[in-house]
Amino acid sequence: MYTQSMSVPDEAGSRVVQPLPSTEPADRMARFDARIDADGRIEPQDWMPEAYRKTLVRQISQHAHSEIVGMLPEGNWISRAPSLKRKAILIAKVQDEGGHGLYLYSAAETLGTSRDEMLNALHTGRAKYSSIFNYPTLTWADVGVIGWLVDGAAIMNQVPLCRCSYGPYARAMVRICKEESFHQRQGYEALMVMMRGTPAQREMVQDAVNRWWWKCLAMFGPPDTDSPNSAQGMRWGIKRVSNDDLRQQFVDATVPQAQLLGVSLPDPLLKWNEERQHYDYGPVDWDEFWHTVNGHGPYNKERLATRVKAHNEGAWVREAALAHARKMQERTLREAA
């Protein structure tokens, strides 16, 4: 999965992450900066500025939440997959997303936050997740398009994060990227099968592409001119490629894939620019993006409610496992005595 450049603030209504005041000791700060400049890695026990720690906790936990919430729109289709093969593939993919969430929560925990704290922030709406999941998956073609475009956009975002300056995050991303390429390929292949089907099936694919295209472009986050903290992220080696550059890479990679598939992308301004050697594309609707990020998209409430319900209904399992572990431990102690 699934990032939206993860530079959005958790506070509702805010579009810019407020910079944290720095009151760090100058000598430690200088050593830290030198290590970053030398493309070195920071590990959990190393000294780091508080702002670096907070930025990472926000980014990694938003990323983890996105993986977990991302299981919901696809999970809805497991029981409706068109064949046993597609069902097995979709279950494997959704299980991967759960695993990705776990790798990322673990990475965030090395920074001193706890799993409970992070889940609590998600469940009470204090933490953000990728707003791409606040839209409905209306047909089976949506599942294919999510694999092809949403996971495709996520891969573009995530590959540079494998070189992130924070060791545990970078290592989690290496693992995730390895698994992610199956996600994109299975989606594209599922769409190819539909495109060889009936006119109604082809129409279904085109409709799904039309609904998801612009949301995917928005996944890369606000334009560079509106991302005042990107520079800080770049300075710290948390972000490696700018939002607009990633978006351009995604457009350039996707246009030929769409042609091969036989679908059009819903942008009248999309055309090859010989001079730039890139595709030009039209403006993203950023007001719609922020509207959704701030909780007013079509499915924000539904997704969060489903997530909270799943967590609450699983409480007895978590408690029973702990009670069982305690009982076994007591029994071992009694037998030893």
Added chain:
Amino acid sequence: MSSPSVLKEWPLWEVFVRSKQGLEHKHCGSLHAADAAQALLMARDVYTRRQEGVSIWVVPSKAIVASNPDEKGELFDPAADKIYRHPTFYEIPEQVGHM
């Protein structure tokens, strides 16, 4: 670590996986589990879904003792000036060949 909410969390385990017979177990990540048996099962589901391993170790994270990065200097510097521990320190006539 004494607040009640923390006590409700499953403890943390570090996971080590042997990718194939003959290789060492390598640290690959961590997870929360209620006990060792559950930690092993979850490690299998999380870290070996694509046959990445033939054996798994799980270790309670709190059982790991680590060196202090702030003392990196004192701890590792003594090895820095002992270049005679490396084979390249010694000059041997070329005629000797590989040694």
